[in-house]
Amino acid sequence: MSPRINSKVGAFVLALFILHLIVILSIIKYFTIAAVNRGLKNETSRIRVLSTGFKNHDFWENFIDSSEEDEDELEERNTELLSTIKVVNSKDEDVIGKTSKPPCCKDSLSPLTCQRLQRTNELLFARRCNSDAEFRLIQCCTTCNKFDGTLAYDAIAESLVGANCFDRYGEKFCGRYVNSTDVWTMKHWSCDGDSPHIAFRSCRKSCGFCDFKTVNYSLKNAIDACKYKKDGWRERLRRRLAIEKLNRIQP
Known part of the structure; x- marks a missing residue:
């Protein structure tokens, strides 16, 4: 080739x-x-x-941006929502995360422990029920209410809280707890009565337990605070996302 x-x-x-x-x-x-x-x-x-x-949640209808909406209408709606949130916050700083009821009234030390303390020294037990806010309102609340040597819950609860209103872990820590920020972003606790061992003992002042215009210290309200909310996580998520949305929109 x-x-x-x-x-x-x-x-x-x-x-x-x-x-x-x-x-x-x-x-x-x-x-x-x-x-x-x-x-x-x-x-x-x-x-x-x-x-x-x-969008199926009524609250979040106001937060979801839709591409089908006119931009001017969307901007107007977001501005209106922001104004509403600002008005709420201006009335009470950090109001979104504060409590609206007293701490859950139960024997958090356990009924057996509280009953043993009562039987061991009734005078000391009665004194603690009538003078120690944490002991009376969360640690042995039920047993104190049943013991004849103590004052009635409705008569003493508010004065005990007022005399001992403070944040055990400081304002900075408790500010994060109330606003669900930092390590508390996905917390399973809240100020609103269902976690007294955390909220009342650690961040009593920041959580609003001393705000007697909002929190009514009656035995009925304290017992109602113990009722488990099946959808409690939804409320915590709603509050956290509302705060995050506000922080993103504000200049």
């Missing part, structure tokens, strides 16, 4: 190889783009599902 023919065959083979390479690269590019588009579509669908879930 002549050199001229050999060069033509070589050129043909090279052209064929390049053509195959172009086809392969085109196929790879096609599937890559398809995969990316599919991923974006799935992510968009997931976001829409999440947005729909939030």
Whole structure:
């Protein structure tokens, strides 16, 4: 075979190889783009599902941005919502996370422990029930209420709290606790009566237990505070997200 023919065959083979390479690269590019588009579509669908879930909650209807809405209307709605939140905050600083009821009244030390303390020294037990806010309102509340040597809950609770109103762990720590920030971002406790061993003992003042205009210290309210809220986590999440939304919008 002549050199001229050999060069033509070589050129043909090279052209064929390049053509195959172009086809392969085109196929790879096609599937890559398809995969990316599919991923974006799935992510968009997931976001829409999440947005729909939030929109089902009345409170979050005001927070979900919709691409179908006119931008001017959306801006006006967000401005109105922000003004509402600012008005609430201006009335009472950090009001979103504070309590509205007294601490849960139960024997947090356990009924057996409180009954033993009573039997061991009734005079000392009665003195603690009538003078120690933590002992009376959260540690042995139920046993103190049943013991004849103590004053009635409604008659003594408010004065005990007023005489011992402080934050055991300081204003900075308790500010984070009340506002669900830092380590408390996903907390399972709150100021609102369902975690007295944390809220009342540690952050009594910041949680608002000394605000007698808001918190009514009656035995009925203290017992009601013990009732477990099945949807309590929803309220904590709502409060935390409301604060985060406010912090993002404010200049």
